[in-house]
Amino acid sequence: MNSKTTARPKSNTFNLFKEARPFYNEDHEMFRVSLRKFLEKEVVPYFEQWEEDHLVPSEFYNKMGEQGFLCPQVDPAYGGLGLDFGFNLLLSEELTRIGGGTGGANLHSSIVVPYLERYGTEAQKQKYLPKCVSGEIITAVAMTEPGAGSDLSSMSATAVRDGDHYIINGAKTFITNGINANLIFLAVKTDPKAVPAHKGISMILVEGDTPGFTRGRNLKKMGGHSQDTAELFFEDVRVPVSNLLGEEGKGFYYLMDKLQQERLMCANGALGVSQEMLKSTINYVKERHAFGKPVSSFQNTQFEIAEMATELTMAQTFLDDLCVRHMNGENIVTEVSMAKYFVTDMARRMSSRCLQLFGGYGYMEEYEIARRYREVAVMPIYAGSNEIMKNIIARNIGL
Template sequence: MSLAPAPRAWMNPELEMLRDTARRFFETECVPHQDDWARQKHADRGIWRRAGELGLLCAGIPEAYGGGGGGFQHEAVICEEQMRAQVNSFSLNVHSGIVAHYLLVYGSEAQKQRWLPRMAAGDLVAAIAMTEPGAGTDLQRIKTSAVRDGDHYVINGAKTFITNGLHAGLVCIAVKTDSQAGAKGVSLVMVEVDGLPGFRRGKLLDKIGQQGQDTVELFFSDMRVPAANLLGGEEGRGFAQLMQQLPRERLLLAIGSATTMQRAVDETLAYVCERQVFGAPLMALQNTRFKLAECQTRATVARTFVDDCVARLAAGTLDVPTAAMAKWWVTDATCQVIDECLQLHGGYGYMVEYPISRMYTDARVGRIYGGANEVMKEIIARAMAR
């Protein structure tokens, strides 16, 4: 029996009801399909519309735009339940927690009315395209260009590792509108890609983990996009927009990792209490108890830190360095805990039928995406040196 978690200051009865809805959805309508989705490398398209019907999309977007009218806490609860169920074959974080908020904060009224209601309903899946084959974390050096031609931009380039890339009908693309201006030459353009000449999706990428997630490359060849799709109404604001919103993305990653960490401890506790070694439960060995005590302590510290960050983001006081701390420390700790938990499973931990084995491969990317953890440490160090 695991230790009871401490009460969470930001929870309330409404959020508990949302948690119940999200838990039932992920456990009953997603978990049974995980193996099929992993084999086909993507979730079924209909699951997005079902999530929309249940109010699990754009929960933090105002009702005026079709959203749930909640706050970041609502998105945090949904994120936790998705990761507790280990359903990572489609990213609600990218769709609802990231792209929808770029539109909400920087979009024109026309842009918000055009795209957010369809996103909330699941009729339109969203993705964000930042990473390029030759420019991963270094967004200042992206090569994808957007050249103004009358009332349109002509976009050329490629993006890689795009989450939700197969189903996305709306993509927020980071482009260079001025190739000589460095960070000040970066802009964000919203693109409705379905049937758009010059747009092409690459093949679904093979990954060691999160195999059901539709991750693809995107290619743009003289792709014409209305200039009215520029986000923020002025060229060159894209890098600042990305930097302002990345703390939200990084906290969502930390929330998911903290939840996965606790799930790993819970799975392992159940296993070692049942597994017999030398005529006694594996839990009877002091090494097992000490290792699990260490893992539970890390999981508790992670949750406490993340809960504080959730409250601060909801209050508008979460700063960039603290979000970076949460992202790197929690994702690193999750990988450490899962490794210890897999070891306690022995040979069975290496078998795909045990959840811990999938957690092991699924969690590893957390130290890479959303900004590599080495970059997170650089962000923190620069803030310290000011």
């Protein structure tokens, strides 16, 4: 008999939930560890209460700012850390692990503040950016109106020039951070007669305590309960012309320019919640027994999870490539539109499939999958509906 020890073959287990991505290095992982510890201490114990309150307290932003987790990309000249886009993606991933209701910090850091960084005057940057980084200022971007969603050119909110001021009138709805925000990036018509109509749109900064500006309801939603979403009203609101962001009449182009990053962040968030849903479902079907054996041993369960794991892996591979290209400054609007519609649709399908595998328990609020099911329903709608994404793709491939 051969007395030599036979080497064991390496495990063939596939690492489905790997956190390493091609644009992350040791600095990113250190950031992740610190952020995760912070969130476990400052968010996880209170999150269910925030869901019931339909609001994340504004103090949460202050605490995030104190630890350097808000707006990590902002130049150190304005109080930021000057970090790359990978840190914004990490912020999105870690917040997503907890729940969609924490998304306001991600929107503030990675979607709204970049407008100010790119198009703001030096005076605007000096005035607002340090407070955005510290959490003293919470931002929101207000585009959607009761009668104007995807068709931005049909918005009716106006800003009329009156000497050194604009007088703003109009209403906005479905505004994320609408209750907490104290700096609104407002899209308005400065030239209602412009042809084509989108050339009359401008962006104006409105501070939260400006007379004539009021907040309506904190809208009750199907999911993402702790994320404040509000109606905003502007009645003869006077703001100085110096609050104009960039040039008059260029607001539509500014919005379009930043939508690539917003939609990439949306797809990345959908990927993160998909990972969490599948992870919890795999754990559940291994533990749950039916007919004397684990639910995970049934062929239907295995096929369902195999299909979802395949979609998830393909989505992450595609997204990883797009994130690298975006960080390299490439114009990838078509591919990002593909990612936004595909990954968010995948997340919505996966929420239903995972809930089904939980059986009756999936319908119970004590199981996280019920909340995830509600949260992902909006992903194919916001940041441009998936129907709009398909229109963009079709147009850009020559149809």
